[in-house]
Amino acid sequence: MSQPRLTVLAGPTAVGKGTVSTYIRDNYPEVWLSVSATTRPPRPGEEDGVHYFFVSAEEFDAMVEQDQMLEWAVVHGRNRYGTLRRTVEAAMAEGRSVLLEIDLQGARQVKKSMPEANFVFLAPPTWEEMVRRLVGRGTETPEEQQQRLETAKLELAAESEFDHTVINDDVQRAAAELVSLMGISPRTR
Numbered sequence: 001m002s003q004p005r006l007t008v009l010a011g012p013t014a015v016g017k018g019t020v021s022t023y024i025r026d027n028y029p030e031v032w033l034s035v036s037a038t039t040r041p042p043r044p045g046e047e048d049g050v051h052y053f054f055v056s057a058e059e060f061d062a063m064v065e066q067d068q069m070l071e072w073a074v075v076h077g078r079n080r081y082g083t084l085r086r087t088v089e090a091a092m093a094e095g096r097s098v099l100l101e102i103d104l105q106g107a108r109q110v111k112k113s114m115p116e117a118n119f120v121f122l123a124p125p126t127w128e129e130m131v132r133r134l135v136g137r138g139t140e141t142p143e144e145q146q147q148r149l150e151t152a153k154l155e156l157a158a159e160s161e162f163d164h165t166v167i168n169d170d171v172q173r174a175a176a177e178l179v180s181l182m183g184i185s186p187r188t189r
């Protein structure tokens, strides 16, 4: 088995990164999934310390100032999200296989500070499927959808910066491919 190391999962908006990482949290307890800090308010069903550490803007500022963030970014021009350096380093020191599910800006920052990490790009099966998922979610206005599609085009062009691409055609299959890239045996139900 390969050395446990840090794997970064990123990809365009609405490609299903959250769904894949939730599947991994529920089905692969041997993966240590980083819990990010965010200034976004919790959605129904989200728990502090499980899905995110929900913090105020002031608390987030203090964490950045004290250099507690391995990386952080403003996502969709609104809220801030960041990975806590201490928790990631502790998990790596314990020999755990660490997974960060973050946006592209964050992935680029990690690439600068930890170029030896494993960078995995989650891609949609097709552009049409991605548009369908973005629009089908129904949570954004048409203007917001248009803006996100523009962003998605730029984000898709970042694929070549990554070590591997996993196509999210099926959550269980994509998760299995991702964990095998982390040196963990995939399971099928």
Ligand code: 5GP
Pocket: 013, 017, 018, 036, 037, 040, 071, 072, 073, 075, 081, 082, 083, 101, 102, 103, 104, 105, 106, 107
């Ligand atoms: P959501 O608000 O839907 O949970 O997440 C929005 C976006 O924030 C997703 O694209 C997710 O990958 C990104 N994100 C979550 N945590 C982090 C983090 O710690 N750092 C960065 N850079 N992005 C994050």
